[in-house]
Amino acid sequence: MEDNIELVAQWLRQSTMTVAFTGAGISTESGIPDFRSPGGVWAKYQPVYFDSFLSDADARLEYWRQKAEAHTEIARAEANDAHRVLAKWEANGHLHGVISQNIDGLHQLAGSHRVLELHGTARQVKCLDCGMIYEADQLVDEFRRSGSVPLCAECGGRLKHATISFGQSLPEEVLSEATAWCEGCQLLLAMGSSLQVTPAANLPPLAKQTGARVVIINRDTTALDEMADVVIRGSLARILVKIDDRMTG
Numbered sequence: 001m002e003d004n005i006e007l008v009a010q011w012l013r014q015s016t017m018t019v020a021f022t023g024a025g026i027s028t029e030s031g032i033p034d035f036r037s038p039g040g041v042w043a044k045y046q047p048v049y050f051d052s053f054l055s056d057a058d059a060r061l062e063y064w065r066q067k068a069e070a071h072t073e074i075a076r077a078e079a080n081d082a083h084r085v086l087a088k089w090e091a092n093g094h095l096h097g098v099i100s101q102n103i104d105g106l107h108q109l110a111g112s113h114r115v116l117e118l119h120g121t122a123r124q125v126k127c128l129d130c131g132m133i134y135e136a137d138q139l140v141d142e143f144r145r146s147g148s149v150p151l152c153a154e155c156g157g158r159l160k161h162a163t164i165s166f167g168q169s170l171p172e173e174v175l176s177e178a179t180a181w182c183e184g185c186q187l188l189l190a191m192g193s194s195l196q197v198t199p200a201a202n203l204p205p206l207a208k209q210t211g212a213r214v215v216i217i218n219r220d221t222t223a224l225d226e227m228a229d230v231v232i233r234g235s236l237a238r239i240l241v242k243i244d245d246r247m248t249g
């Protein structure tokens with residue numbers, strides 16, 4: 001493992017464009033459970049599909065109940081060393097940016113600026129009718145106090161977390177920018193994701209096809225270990241700190 005850590009540090013120093021891709025695994029060390037795992041949010045609830053949200057007031061109430069509960073975890077969570085190392089690499093020019101499947105906003109809390117959130121962010125609420133953006137904290141509090149679904153202060157429209165629901169398509173511009181990053185990079189670090197579902201599963205092959213090296217760092221095996229140039233298994237925070245030590249040392 002030490003050899004691989006040294007190798008990745010060397011590749012990072014050489015690469016003129018490195019992109020990080022992160023999944024739920026980077027945030028489990030911040031206390032946010034993987035939503036697909038037992039005990040995760042979707043093991044407990046029936047998710048509210050986007051169509052129902054649009055058409056049915058009861059579905060909107062159920063959605064807000066679930067989101068208010070999940071919000072506690074996200075609001076309490078703090079960025080960990082893995083988030084911090086990525087933010088540092090962006091600041092010192094070693095990392096172009098982060099593509100993330102996570103909705104917890106922890107990359108930005110750690111100081112990352114270029115973050116493409118494929119599934120949106122739970123830290124904001126958006127009006128589906130006029131596009132107005134609100135802080136989630138404030139509206140979740142309001143919902144907890146009143147028990148009724150908040151409406152847009154601008155237009156009275158339907159307010160939903162700025163995350164992608166089941167049955168809702170991924171934001172086109174974000175996806176095409178993520179694709180461009182992967183096609184343009186020399187090094188892709190895919191971390192904390194089992195890389196089983198699209199679009200996550202598509203990004204490493206895309207980078208590989210255009211000549212990039214692919215490094216996978218994850219606790220468990222992933223669907224794409226075979227195609228990676230290097231696979232490192234273990235705690236993301238520990239591994240990234242070790243790589244960072246080799247960068248500066």
Ligand SMILES: [Zn+2]
Pocket residue numbers: 127128129130131132152153154155156157158
């Ligand atoms: Zn509105």
